[in-house]
Amino acid sequence: MKKDSKKKEGFFKGVKNEIKQVRWPSKKEMGKYSLAVLLCIIILSVFFTTSDVIISAVKSFLGGL
Numbered sequence: 001m002k003k004d005s006k007k008k009e010g011f012f013k014g015v016k017n018e019i020k021q022v023r024w025p026s027k028k029e030m031g032k033y034s035l036a037v038l039l040c041i042i043i044l045s046v047f048f049t050t051s052d053v054i055i056s057a058v059k060s061f062l063g064g065l
Helices: 002-021 027-063
Strands: none
């Protein structure tokens, strides 16, 4: 039983040490990253919506022939 307890203790100490080494982004950086993600989402949604409309128009045009 003690062996398991020591393993768990060692694991959590290791996790704590690793978390200390993480470089967390600042508020300013998080703002930039969030804006970049939102812009990518908007650009991709416009692209796929436009592609869908064009493909639907072509299909309906070819289906009417």
